[in-house]
Amino acid sequence: MIKFINLLKNICSMGEFRKLLYVAVVSLLIFGTTVPFSIGSVESQPIVGEDDQYVKEVEMGGRATFNWTVYQNISEEIAVRVSVEGFEESETSISPNFFILDEDERYMVVTLTVELPRYPEARVNQGEVTFSFRRLHEEEPFFEDTKSARINITGLPPVEDADTIIGGYRNPLPPPLDGPVGAFLINILIWFAIAMIVFFIVTPFLHKLTKKTESDLDRLMLKMIRRPLLLFILLYGFIHSFVRLDIPFEVRASLYQIYSLTILAIGIYVAYKILDGVLNEIAIRRGGETSPFGRVLKPVFEKAGIIIILLTGLMIGFRILGVQVTALLAGAGVLGLVVAFAAQDTLSNFFSGVHLLLDRPFTIGDVLELESGEYCRVENVGMRSTKLYNIRDHEMIVLPNNSIANQKIKNLAEPDRKKRVLVNVGVAYGSDIERVKEILNEILEEQDSVITEEGFKPVVRFSDFADSSLDFNIRFWIDDYLKQWDVASAIRDKIDQEFRKAKVTIPFPQRTVWMKNEEQDD
Numbered sequence: 001m002i003k004f005i006n007l008l009k010n011i012c013s014m015g016e017f018r019k020l021l022y023v024a025v026v027s028l029l030i031f032g033t034t035v036p037f038s039i040g041s042v043e044s045q046p047i048v049g050e051d052d053q054y055v056k057e058v059e060m061g062g063r064a065t066f067n068w069t070v071y072q073n074i075s076e077e078i079a080v081r082v083s084v085e086g087f088e089e090s091e092t093s094i095s096p097n098f099f100i101l102d103e104d105e106r107y108m109v110v111t112l113t114v115e116l117p118r119y120p121e122a123r124v125n126q127g128e129v130t131f132s133f134r135r136l137h138e139e140e141p142f143f144e145d146t147k148s149a150r151i152n153i154t155g156l157p158p159v160e161d162a163d164t165i166i167g168g169y170r171n172p173l174p175p176p177l178d179g180p181v182g183a184f185l186i187n188i189l190i191w192f193a194i195a196m197i198v199f200f201i202v203t204p205f206l207h208k209l210t211k212k213t214e215s216d217l218d219r220l221m222l223k224m225i226r227r228p229l230l231l232f233i234l235l236y237g238f239i240h241s242f243v244r245l246d247i248p249f250e251v252r253a254s255l256y257q258i259y260s261l262t263i264l265a266i267g268i269y270v271a272y273k274i275l276d277g278v279l280n281e282i283a284i285r286r287g288g289e290t291s292p293f294g295r296v297l298k299p300v301f302e303k304a305g306i307i308i309i310l311l312t313g314l315m316i317g318f319r320i321l322g323v324q325v326t327a328l329l330a331g332a333g334v335l336g337l338v339v340a341f342a343a344q345d346t347l348s349n350f351f352s353g354v355h356l357l358l359d360r361p362f363t364i365g366d367v368l369e370l371e372s373g374e375y376c377r378v379e380n381v382g383m384r385s386t387k388l389y390n391i392r393d394h395e396m397i398v399l400p401n402n403s404i405a406n407q408k409i410k411n412l413a414e415p416d417r418k419k420r421v422l423v424n425v426g427v428a429y430g431s432d433i434e435r436v437k438e439i440l441n442e443i444l445e446e447q448d449s450v451i452t453e454e455g456f457k458p459v460v461r462f463s464d465f466a467d468s469s470l471d472f473n474i475r476f477w478i479d480d481y482l483k484q485w486d487v488a489s490a491i492r493d494k495i496d497q498e499f500r501k502a503k504v505t506i507p508f509p510q511r512t513v514w515m516k517n518e519e520q521d522d
Contacts, residue, residue: 191237
């Protein structure tokens with residue numbers, strides 16, 4: 001110590017330049033003697049890499065895994081043994097717990113699996129994993145490394161001060177009710193008062209507010225959740241008051257589990273009632289129970305919704321009971337793929353039916369013109385097929401919904417029942433064109449079904465010089481598309497009559513054939 005003090009005095013008495021030079025030389029000497037030693041020591045030790053999260057949150061009864069990667073960075077064969085300490089309440093396993101690292105296998109991933117108990121005594125479960133390294137020709141390890149892992153257990157019932165009431169206040173009752181029993185009774189009364197206030201004051205007030213809205217859905221939902229909300233508040237108040245008593249942890253956990261399952265059942269009931277109310281409201285807006293939505297889509301959506309709600313509730317229930325649902329979900333996914341491939345045509349028709357009923361390009365009774373030229377009246381739209389009545393051939397046609405959704409169809413009933421009709425007629429060359437137009441316009445004016453109002457007036461056009469005739473197009477609107485064939489036929493009859501009276505000739509194609517006589521040519 002005296003020598004070190006004298007050395008500092010000598011350095012302080014030096015000039016600035018000599019002082020800096022001396023300090024630099026001493027630093028280089030220290031760095032040159034210590035750093036190579038430390039680098040050599042690091043290079044001579046294996047490495048346990050941390051490539052995972054080592055503080056995890058897991059529900060009680062669940063499983064946690066931790067991974068470490070062990071690297072070899074020396075040119076020797078090393079035997080590695082792994083052991084774990086801690087996690088006394090849990091079942092642990094290490095894979096692998098013994099292995100050898102050499103030139104061919106320079107690293108290994110070690111996995112620690114911890115199975116938590118169903119009713120743990122503490123909310124934190126932790127332990128240490130020790131990696132012991134030795135050379136194959138030696139018995140004692142030359143290096144050891146210890147890693148820590150911790151699990152925070154979730155899903156446990158709350159632990160609260162047994163002598164407090166809501167808000168953290170101390171129990172104000174006199175003896176003998178100044179303990180946990182008195183606090184339990186006060187908390188029960190407080191939660192009962194809260195439930196009564198919500199049931200008799202808050203929800204009626206909200207119900208009055210919903211009367212000002214146009215939709216009945218909010219009032220319906222408020223009515224549906226009123227009683228379940230009362231039950232939920234009472235159960236919540238009871239369980240969080242009861243667990244303050246000095247009862248065994250296992251009893252507290254079992255009671256909390258029953259409470260969770262009861263709340264889940266209430267949630268399933270409320271979800272179903274909300275689904276039913278929403279579907280009823282949609283059905284009313286789309287025409288009632290007799291509408292296509294009410295007759296076809298509503299039952300389908302209701303059944304699908306019930307299945308989804310029950311399956312979701314079942315999965316949550318399994319988790320509450322501590323059952324692992326990962327394998328069930330994987331199996332359900334594989335089964336869903338199999339069903340989707342096996343029934344892809346059925347599913348395609350189903351979703352096409354849903355699209356037709358939701359989009360509503362046509363309704364029951366509308367007349368459609370298909371790509372094939374057929375005129376069909378819609379009789380029924382189902383989830384797999386659509387029934388059409390061919391009004392010209394008196395036939396019932398059943399088409400898959402996928403076929404209807406993927407073709408171009410004309411809905412003659414939209415936007416109204418008007419229909420534009422085309423009639424073609426030809427007259428002989430040399431006919432008076434103006435006189436022909438006049439006759440055709442007079443014929444159109446005499447027809448009651450032909451619309452003559454502004455924007456829909458009939459039009460007569462001289463369209464073409466054909467081989468044997470002068471062609472005219474007559475385009476006119478009628479008030480009902482179902483009359484198009486009768487009106488067109490009546491106009492053609494009237495055209496023939498008026499042209500005969502006016503001496504207007506309707507020509508027909510003529511051809512002259514010359515026969516060559518070979519004998520006369522010779």
